[in-house]
Amino acid sequence: xxxxxxIVALLLSGFxxxxxxxxxxxxAKRDQTEAQAKEAEKLLSEANSKAKEILLDARNExxxxxxxxxxxxxxxxxxxxxxxxxxxxxxxxxxxKIQSADQLRTELEQKVVKVKELREEAEKKLEEQxxxxxxxxxxxxxxxxxxxxxxxxxxxxxxxxxxIKKAEExxxxxxxxxxxxxxxxxxxxxxxxxxxxxxATVVALPSDDLKGRIIGKEGRNVMAFEQATGIDxxxxxxxxxxxxxxxxxxxxxxxxxxxEKLLLDGRIHPARIEEVVTKTQEEVNVxxxxxxxxxxxxxxxAGLPVNLIKLLGRLKFRTSHGQNVLKHSMExxxxxxxxxxxxxxxxxxxxxxxxxxxxxxxxDHEIQGHHAVIGRDILxxxxxxxxxxxxxxxHEGDIEPRTPEAMVVAAANMIAVARPGATKQNLEGFVKRMxxxxxxxxGFQGVEKTYAVQAGSEVRIFVRPDQVDDYAAAKLxxxxxxKIEKDLQYAGQIKIHLLRETRAEDIAK
Numbered sequence: 001x002x003x004x005x006x007i008v009a010l011l012l013s014g015f016x017x018x019x020x021x022x023x024x025x026x027x028a029k030r031d032q033t034e035a036q037a038k039e040a041e042k043l044l045s046e047a048n049s050k051a052k053e054i055l056l057d058a059r060n061e062x063x064x065x066x067x068x069x070x071x072x073x074x075x076x077x078x079x080x081x082x083x084x085x086x087x088x089x090x091x092x093x094x095x096x097k098i099q100s101a102d103q104l105r106t107e108l109e110q111k112v113v114k115v116k117e118l119r120e121e122a123e124k125k126l127e128e129q130x131x132x133x134x135x136x137x138x139x140x141x142x143x144x145x146x147x148x149x150x151x152x153x154x155x156x157x158x159x160x161x162x163x164i165k166k167a168e169e170x171x172x173x174x175x176x177x178x179x180x181x182x183x184x185x186x187x188x189x190x191x192x193x194x195x196x197x198x199x200a201t202v203v204a205l206p207s208d209d210l211k212g213r214i215i216g217k218e219g220r221n222v223m224a225f226e227q228a229t230g231i232d233x234x235x236x237x238x239x240x241x242x243x244x245x246x247x248x249x250x251x252x253x254x255x256x257x258x259x260e261k262l263l264l265d266g267r268i269h270p271a272r273i274e275e276v277v278t279k280t281q282e283e284v285n286v287x288x289x290x291x292x293x294x295x296x297x298x299x300x301x302a303g304l305p306v307n308l309i310k311l312l313g314r315l316k317f318r319t320s321h322g323q324n325v326l327k328h329s330m331e332x333x334x335x336x337x338x339x340x341x342x343x344x345x346x347x348x349x350x351x352x353x354x355x356x357x358x359x360x361x362x363x364d365h366e367i368q369g370h371h372a373v374i375g376r377d378i379l380x381x382x383x384x385x386x387x388x389x390x391x392x393x394x395h396e397g398d399i400e401p402r403t404p405e406a407m408v409v410a411a412a413n414m415i416a417v418a419r420p421g422a423t424k425q426n427l428e429g430f431v432k433r434m435x436x437x438x439x440x441x442x443g444f445q446g447v448e449k450t451y452a453v454q455a456g457s458e459v460r461i462f463v464r465p466d467q468v469d470d471y472a473a474a475k476l477x478x479x480x481x482x483k484i485e486k487d488l489q490y491a492g493q494i495k496i497h498l499l500r501e502t503r504a505e506d507i508a509k
Contacts, residue, residue: 201256202241205263211235211242213268214259224270227462227499228277229255230451246453247434249317254280288313295326299333301355305382312355314362319431328416329355335412345404346387353391353409356384360392372396433490440487441480446472458495459484465502473500 205211215222215235222233230251234243244259246252258280262268265276289306292313296304304312315326336354340347360375376393391409394401401407434452441450441459446468451460461480468476477498484494 201244201252203244203256203259203263205240205242208239210263214242214262216268216270220270221268221273224273225255225259225277226451226453226460228274229258230449230453230460231255232453246451247431249319250284250314253317254284257284285310288316291316291326295330295355299330299351299355301333301352308356308359308378308382308384311359311362311378315358318361323416325358325361329358331416332357332409332412335415336409339408339412340405343404343408345408349385349387349391349405350408350412352385353388353395353405354412356388357392357395357409357413370396370398372398433488436488437484437490437494440483444476444480444483446476454495456490456494457492458497461496461498463498463500465500468500470500473498 213221214225214233216224222235225231226233229246230248231244231246233255234245236243242259244252244255246255254277258273258277261276261280262273265272289310290313292304292309292311295312296302296309312326312329315329316324318325333351333354336350337347339345340350356375356379358371358375359378360371360373363374363378372393372395376389379389379392387403387405390401390403391406393399394406395410395413397410401410434456437452437456437459438450441447441461446463448462448464450462452458453460459480461477463473463476477496480498481494481496484490484496
């Protein structure tokens with residue numbers, strides 16, 4: 001019994017312990033649930049507070065945005081009002097301008113009508129005056145025109161008669177010296193061969209067939225060559241050669257080299273001729289500087305400016321008293337240096353002045369005046385020493401020499417000129433006349449370039465077509481002829497040959 005009681009008691013105690021544990025767990029679980037509920041309630045309360053704050057902030061932000069929209073809308077409305085006001089003002093202004101234009105158009109239409117009426121009235125009066133004039137003069141319009149042409153013809157005949165009379169008077173004045181003219185003509189005929197040596201150059205041809213190519217169709221090639229170089233081309237029956245003639249040695253040299261290049265190349269036409277002549281001119285300019293350098297080096301004159309060297313090289317193509325001026329200048333430099341050494345003068349000054357004493361002759365056909373004065377001005381421009389300048393300006397005796405060096409240079413120049421066979425004044429005068437003739441013509445407006453050809457009996461003038469039209473060309477020719485008659489001295493007549501040419505060029509791409 002005791003065991004059964006013990007077992008029952010254990011079972012009861014276990015059951016009771018189980019019940020106690022169960023209820024204890026229930027109670028613990030209930031307590032936990034209440035704590036969680038309280039925590040959840042607390043979190044919910046905080047969430048509500050946060051939501052209220054966020055809602056309040058959103059409401060405030062919405063109110064601000066709404067206010068800003070109202071402000072922007074008000075500004076836009078004001079801008080639209082201003083634009084509308086400006087549009088109204090412009091519309092009113094445009095209406096006023098339209099009204100003014102309509103009024104102006106009406107006035108112009110009225111004036112046009114009035115002008116037409118005045119023109120018709122003037123034409124009627126002009127016709128009445130013509131009829132009245134014909135009635136008074138007893139001439140019709142055609143008869144008056146014929147009368148005017150007759151008067152012009154009579155005036156031209158009178159002008160021609162005056163020219164003939166002028167020529168007759170000139171011949172009468174010279175009749176007393178007829179014997180002198182005969183002798184001068186004989187001398188001129190004899191001197192022509194000598195002059196030809198200095199004014200003409202013979203160019204050898206590989207074949208006479210090339211003469212036709214040089215001439216070109218209707219002579220266009222030879223005309224283009226003469227126009228580009230200013231040199232006469234003489235093509236005759238002489239086998240294997242042609243002659244190029246001109247008083248300017250530089251032009252003649254350029255023409256010779258250009259012609260030789262054309263013959264070697266074989267392409268001979270106006271465009272190629274101009275190209276070759278232009279290129280040859282550039283090469284000759286380089287050669288002129290080389291000639292000046294060589295002359296200065298051989299005479300021992302150093303330190304000359306480059307542009308002065310170029311002027312010195314140009315003397316190679318000038319003659320004076322039958323001498324080549326560059327050779328003559330070098331000769332004077334040698335003589336002056338030797339004389340200065342003998343008499344105790346400054347050798348360097350005399351040598352430099354001797355080389356440069358005729359530097360004015362490099363430009364005397366472009367500048368009027370004595371070559372000594374021109375040379376003095378050139379040397380001043382290049383800041384040459386004053387003692388050298390004085391030697392140059394006084395070497396012809398026009399200015400009294402003030403220094404021993406000037407006297408030495410003048411004496412050396414006279415010695416070089418006075419040596420046997422040095423004087424050929426006829427050629428010098430001829431070249432001077434040709435240069436004066438070209439210079440006179442170049443002074444007219446519109447003249448591009450001028451060439452004196454045919455020993456001065458013809459002047460070939462090229463004018464700028466944009467400055468001289470066909471009608472002005474005839475007047476320009478007449479004015480040039482009168483200027484030559486007034487200012488220059490010459491024998492016989494000079495033909496004025498004026499050329500006006502318009503060219504157009506383009507490139508096909």
